[in-house]
Amino acid sequence: MATPQPSAPNERRTFLGLLSLPERRFVLDALRTETVGGVLLLVAAVIALVWANVWPHSYETVSEYTIGPGSPLHLDLSLxxxxxxxxxxxxxxxxxxxxxxEFVAGDLRTPSAALLPVAAALSGVALPAIIFAVVNSGAGGHPGGWAIPTATDIAFALGVLAVVGSHLPSALRAFLLTLAVVDDLIAILIIAIFYTTGITYWALAAALAGLVLFWVLNRFEVRGWYLYLPLAFVIWALMHESGVHATVAGVAMGLMLRCHTRADEEHSPGEHIEHQVRPVSAGIAVPLFALFAAGVNLSGKSLTEVFTQAAxxxxxLGLLVGKTVxxxxxxxxxxxxTRAELNPQLVWRDVFAVSVLAGIGFTVxxxxSELAYPSDPDLQxxxxxxxxxxxxxCxxxxxxxxxxxxxxxRMLYEEENQDSDGDGIPDVYARRTDAPST
Structure with a gap:
């Protein structure tokens, strides 16, 4: 997310340099929420593991408890x-x-700045998949799970940073966040293309019509949560009924919001909605998902299987080796x-440490894991x-x-955040004439 500083045609661009001031504010606000959510995610995962291993029958009973209406949309689902x-x-x-x-206001709007995080994300998806495929190429392999180790969990990673008390500079945190955003796009494409079976076409057509209506309402700037919330639920229910994974509806609606600011706006509608919904996502949705998804038996046998069974x-290995490398x-x-020059205050081993952190692939x-082996609970x-x-x-x-x-x-963090005159603008932006401000 670091905004490239102006340079002459033949001058090298700085990689992981100082963020622009607006971008820094956005990144810090987003990371603050995700960090709190990451800690809650860790707590939820620990609770799930203890619950599933100490009271397994209770955990299964609650997880399988069914609630919701049945026909015609078959929403009588387990928790x-x-x-x-x-x-x-x-x-x-x-x-x-x-x-x-990111596409309209962040790093991904300029090809030169987007190339590094996009290249990192693509290779960070491809190599884990290749390693998984090689390990599972034999007679006892299960190649259907090749996509499992391809995702980075930004909330879990930031939760780890919060717990260990690392003062990672904002440029490195922003790089990790951008990497995870591109990862999420690739993940949803993988889910939509490779893990969709048995399409119900009338429901898919109705879901697409709902998405068109959602876009039209946004295009004409119709306001009112009481319109969008019921419409979003209907789109989600139809997408679920269609056989395409319901989460595709979420990313599609997110992509339809306007995320560029106009002259009379401090924040775009997309940024405003993200600011409202992100705490719900990071603080409630993802931890509750972890509570029901992370309850895995960790007996000696199951841990042995991790190192002896192909899948x-x-x-x-995909997470630990594939993601890192x-x-x-x-x-x-x-x-x-691209002849990009690393920020002189950092070294490549800093990037390597963040690459290892990217191997934390929890939520997605x-x-x-559930989508890859839907009929085999043991493999799941x-x-x-x-x-x-x-x-x-990792x-x-x-x-x-x-x-x-x-x-x-810590030294870089303190320098980056020092504000001697208390005007809300760190001194580093006032001292440096080349510091990006817009």
């Missing part, structure tokens, strides 16, 4: 399904707004190709256990790497 198909739609709605904002081993390698190669990885359980183990290992390694540099990060 686990409501969390997976319903609450995660809110998460993907915010991701859609985030992505739209879970492919997931763990893919994100770091893609970033380094893109920087070399758990979702894809093994894949989820591998997601948990891989994410915890979090532990990243914590060590970041702690080794935390004194340096």
């Amino acid at each position: 686990e399904a409501w969390a997976t198909d319903g609450l995660l739609t809110i998460f993907f709605f915010v991701a859609g707004i985030e992505l739209k904002r 879970p081993l492919g997931v763990m 893919g994100v770091f390698g893609g970033t380094w190669l893109a920087a070399r190709f 990885s758990l979702l894809i 359980r093994q894949a989820k256990a591998a997601v948990l183990v891989g994410s915890v290992v 979090a532990a390694i990243a914590t060590v790497l970041l702690k080794l540099r935390n004194r340096h990060y």
